[in-house]
Amino acid sequence: MSDADFLPYCRPQILKQDIDAVVRVLESRWITTGAVCAELEAKIRDVTGARFAVAVSSGTAALHLALHALGIGPGDEVITPSMTWVSTANSIKLLGATPVFVDVDRHHLMTDAELIERAVTARTRAVIPVHFAGAPLHMDAIRRLCRSRGIAVIEDAAHVLGATQSGTPVGSVGNAFFSFQATKNVTGAEGGVFVTDDERLATRIRSLRFHGLGADAFDRDQLGRKPQVEVLEPGFKFNLPDLCAALALSQLGRLDAIIDSRTALAARYDEAFANDPHILPLSRPDLAHRHAWHLYVVRLADTVAMSRDAFVDQLRVRGIGAGIHFKAVHTHRYYRELPEGRVKLDNTLWNSERVLSLPLFPEMTADDVARVCDAVKGIAAG
Ligand SMILES: Cc1ncc(COP(=O)(O)O)c(C=O)c1O
Numbered sequence: 281m282s283d284a285d286f287l288p289y290c291r292p293q294i295l296k297q298d299i300d301a302v303v304r305v306l307e308s309r310w311i312t313t314g315a316v317c318a319e320l321e322a323k324i325r326d327v328t329g330a331r332f333a334v335a336v337s338s339g340t341a342a343l344h345l346a347l348h349a350l351g352i353g354p355g356d357e358v359i360t361p362s363m364t365w366v367s368t369a370n371s372i373k374l375l376g377a378t379p380v381f382v383d384v385d386r387h388h389l390m391t392d393a394e395l396i397e398r399a400v401t402a403r404t405r406a407v408i409p410v411h412f413a414g415a416p417l418h419m420d421a422i423r424r425l426c427r428s429r430g431i432a433v434i435e436d437a438a439h440v441l442g443a444t445q446s447g448t449p450v451g452s453v454g455n456a457f458f459s460f461q462a463t464k465n466v467t468g469a470e471g472g473v474f475v476t477d478d479e480r481l482a483t484r485i486r487s488l489r490f491h492g493l494g495a496d497a498f499d500r501d502q503l504g505r506k507p508q509v510e511v512l513e514p515g516f517k518f519n520l521p522d523l524c525a526a527l528a529l530s531q532l533g534r535l536d537a538i539i540d541s542r543t544a545l546a547a548r549y550d551e552a553f554a555n556d557p558h559i560l561p562l563s564r565p566d567l568a569h570r571h572a573w574h575l576y577v578v579r580l581a582d583t584v585a586m587s588r589d590a591f592v593d594q595l596r597v598r599g600i601g602a603g604i605h606f607k608a609v610h611t612h613r614y615y616r617e618l619p620e621g622r623v624k625l626d627n628t629l630w631n632s633e634r635v636l637s638l639p640l641f642p643e644m645t646a647d648d649v650a651r652v653c654d655a656v657k658g659i660a661a662g
Pocket residue numbers: 338339340341364365367368410436438439458459460461471472
């Protein structure tokens with residue numbers, strides 16, 4: 281089989297208009313954070329209904345800045361599921377705080393207010409619920425719980441740009457962040473954005489993303505603002521270059537079309553696996569929602585004798601890539617050896633050993649889906 285026949289689990293859709301948008305930035309000679317980044321922030325506010333948006337170099341950077349700005353540090357506990365990307369927990373550790381891992385629903389892989397409430401202690405300062413694979417998680421009860429206990433909430437919305445819950449876009453209320461990393465529905469190669477309805481938090485994060493200065497290079501050089509280059513507090517170098525912002529902005533303009541094509545492919549997978557006893561797609565959350573279909577995740581049923589890792593190898597032999605979202609964070613070596621890694625999370629662990637993400641990207645064809653389904657069913661049936 282030639283490399284050209286290999287079907288990866290993800291391939292960013294790069295249209296001529298995306299390339300033109302990036303070239304325009306190159307030709308302008310202003311390639312770092314500037315007007316295009318500001319335009320991306322405005323468009324994100326538009327799409328999500330958020331009052332404020334601050335674009336940064338990654339979703340991880342957005343979360344790190346948010347936790348830092350909220351004053352999370354040593355002695356504090358932050359509750360988050362272990363079924364997430366490692367950066368969610370790493371950001372907590374890097375600030376000297378303790379991640380408290382909670383379990384998730386066995387079939388949609390998201391946590392809930394009840395599980396979170398059981399993990400709350402006098403030291404809990406924040407909760408990071410994680411929307412999963414494009415599906416939004418039920419936020420109302422979590423927000424009520426956290427508001428009543430004075431606990432901050434930062435939604436990890438890396439997977440759900442464009443998703444809605446009960447008609448409301450994810451990111452329109454409270455604090456959340458999205459990712460523009462290369463596999464995401466909308467990508468800037470890398471990048472992320474923090475959204476909030478808290479003006480003070482947004483202003484602080486805007487300053488913290490660029491050294492904690494009162495103004496960035498664009499403010500000074502292009503907008504003619506006073507070179508107020510004073511450090512207000514020590515900050516980071518987490519700004520998003522216009523080069524990346526241009527790609528993300530161009531893609532964001534067709535977000536609905538991107539989600540629609542992913543939805544159509546996911547429906548084909550759903551149909552193919554509906555009566556397959558060996559392959560268990562994720563269930564949908566029990567709320568009116570629009571799914572962003574970032575990933576098509578399935579689990580190998582207990583009837584499948586082969587390990588998930590061997591299964592992924594078998595798919596690769598057939599020219600098909602698969603992702604793993606996720607190996608539970610508390611099972612990674614660093615966390616395993618910490619007290620906070622010694623937790624009993626039955627649903628998380630069961631899924632951690634069985635999940636795999638099948639190819640899903642806008643340029644896939646119906647034949648590609650059929651090829652994946654044939655291979656998956658064939659391997660599962662032994
Ligand atoms: C659930 C989740 N949270 C956070 C992130 C971090 O986003 P980024 O890669 O942009 O730092 C990712 C990303 O890949 C993710 O899948």
